[in-house]
Amino acid sequence: MAANTLQDSITEELSKFINSKSATFACGGSVPIVSFPVQISASSTSLSLRWDSPNDTRSVSKLSFPISPAAIEQDVGLLELVRDCQPASFGFKGNDVVDYSYRKAIKMDRSAFSIDFCPYEHGIIDTVAQLLLPNAGGTVATQGVKAELYKLNIYSAPSGFFKPHVDTPRSDKQFGSLVIALPCHHEGGQLIVRHADQSVTFDWGSSASHGRTSSTVQWAAFYSDCEHEVKEVSEGYRITLTYNLYYSQGVGDLSGSSPAMDVTSLLLYHKVKAALEVPNFMAEGGSLGIFCQHAYAHSTPEGIEAFPGVLKGVDMAVYSVFLAIGLHISVRPVLEFSLRDEYDDYYDMDDEDPATDDCAEKNFIGRQLKSLVVSDAGGYEESRKEVLESYGGEWLNVNWLTNAKHKNIGYVHMAYGNEASTSFKYTHAALIVSIPPTADRRNDASVG
Numbered sequence: 001m002a003a004n005t006l007q008d009s010i011t012e013e014l015s016k017f018i019n020s021k022s023a024t025f026a027c028g029g030s031v032p033i034v035s036f037p038v039q040i041s042a043s044s045t046s047l048s049l050r051w052d053s054p055n056d057t058r059s060v061s062k063l064s065f066p067i068s069p070a071a072i073e074q075d076v077g078l079l080e081l082v083r084d085c086q087p088a089s090f091g092f093k094g095n096d097v098v099d100y101s102y103r104k105a106i107k108m109d110r111s112a113f114s115i116d117f118c119p120y121e122h123g124i125i126d127t128v129a130q131l132l133l134p135n136a137g138g139t140v141a142t143q144g145v146k147a148e149l150y151k152l153n154i155y156s157a158p159s160g161f162f163k164p165h166v167d168t169p170r171s172d173k174q175f176g177s178l179v180i181a182l183p184c185h186h187e188g189g190q191l192i193v194r195h196a197d198q199s200v201t202f203d204w205g206s207s208a209s210h211g212r213t214s215s216t217v218q219w220a221a222f223y224s225d226c227e228h229e230v231k232e233v234s235e236g237y238r239i240t241l242t243y244n245l246y247y248s249q250g251v252g253d254l255s256g257s258s259p260a261m262d263v264t265s266l267l268l269y270h271k272v273k274a275a276l277e278v279p280n281f282m283a284e285g286g287s288l289g290i291f292c293q294h295a296y297a298h299s300t301p302e303g304i305e306a307f308p309g310v311l312k313g314v315d316m317a318v319y320s321v322f323l324a325i326g327l328h329i330s331v332r333p334v335l336e337f338s339l340r341d342e343y344d345d346y347y348d349m350d351d352e353d354p355a356t357d358d359c360a361e362k363n364f365i366g367r368q369l370k371s372l373v374v375s376d377a378g379g380y381e382e383s384r385k386e387v388l389e390s391y392g393g394e395w396l397n398v399n400w401l402t403n404a405k406h407k408n409i410g411y412v413h414m415a416y417g418n419e420a421s422t423s424f425k426y427t428h429a430a431l432i433v434s435i436p437p438t439a440d441r442r443n444d445a446s447v448g
């Protein structure tokens with residue numbers, strides 16, 4: 001093949017692959033167990049599984065990992081675990097079925113055991129969120145991953161296996177599955193994951209993983225629509241934990257609605273309440289403004305769609321606190337504007353324009369976040385007032401709590417003057433709160 005033809009065909013194949021979902025349908029890795037729990041003593045180089053004995057719920061059994069090839073036949077805990085598991089079923093036409101010609105394995109339900117391994121602690125869930133989630137078909141409101149432990153499974157020699165299947169989704173929020181292999185000696189039992197005409201094999205057997213089985217936890221995650229199978233185990237015990245992976249409100253999407261956070265735990269909540277109780281604080285009511293302290297893409301359509309969920313740090317705290325107190329708060333663009341701007345001082349003497357009167361106190365605030373506005377306003381003989389009106393917003397006297405920090409270009413318009421040219425304005429994203437007058441604050445149960 002001529003060099004260029006070869007290059008073209010490789011380019012085409014790589015390009016096709018990157019453009020398909022196949023580029024990320026499965027991922028995996030390994031975590032050395034010597035590092036957890038955070039190593040305080042030399043004895044912390046194992047992990048423990050504890051489970052309820054089925055015959056006596058007061059009695060708890062324990063098994064420590066890793067389990068070496070030598071220990072496999074003598075480990076009493078392992079034999080007990082095998083004894084206490086039940087045959088593993090699989091979903092077939094809406095029923096749970098046990099059929100050893102399709103799946104030969106045993107399982108334990110999550111309600112019966114606990115283990116001191118947490119995939120979140122080792123960055124596995126962060127990795128899944130970064131790699132699999134973006135193509136999993138969620139929305140901007142589902143930027144996080146919740147991994148829910150499902151079952152413990154054992155595939156043992158001579159012939160544990162699970163034929164090709166697709167996992168039954170537990171809810172419409174499920175986008176994938178995570179399998180974690182505990183460090184126990186085995187051979188065979190490869191997990192093969194397929195998507196379109198591609199496949200990935202995860203071989204966690206001792207020889208294939210160069211002995212790592214004895215010292216590492218190995219894992220794989222894949223999308224729900226991927227067919228997968230577990231090949232026959234020829235030696236030892238392949239012990240796995242399975243997790244269902246769900247979309248969740250992730251970091252960046254908890255503003256005002258974090259199910260886990262009590263907003264009153266934020267000191268800011270009490271400070272704001274105390275301020276509102278002072279009659280002379282904004283006695284007439286008005287607008288309180290907080291310029292966002294972090295940078296956001298607040299003038300692109302995708303960036304705007306992500307608000308308010310994308311707020312972070314103190315911006316999220318501010319948003320959540322005012323929302324919880326029951327005041328109206330929204331993210332709005334503030335046009336960067338000063339008296340010294342362009343030729344405004346000289347050419348724009350329109351008396352009605354508040355900018356020429358008291359713009360030192362007032363800010364021009366867009367009604368809502370807007371993607372970049374390109375306008376033909378501002379040509380010859382048009383006042384700045386018309387330029388601003390074409391953007392859409394109002395002049396507000398704002399009591400600012402923070403200074404502007406980050407800006408995006410928000411508005412492109414014609415420049416003033418008699419030659420055609422363009423000019424632009426930056427916008428800052430700010431949280432604008434409507435503060436009622438003192439009398440209304442007292443009457444408002446949610447504020448008092």
Ligand SMILES: O=C(O)CCC(=O)C(=O)O
Nearest residue numbers: 153167179191230240242
């Ligand atoms: O243990 C495994 O590797 C995967 C098992 C599996 O496919 C399942 O439990 O649905």
Ligand SMILES: [Fe+2]
Nearest residue numbers: 165166167228
């Ligand atoms: Fe499965």
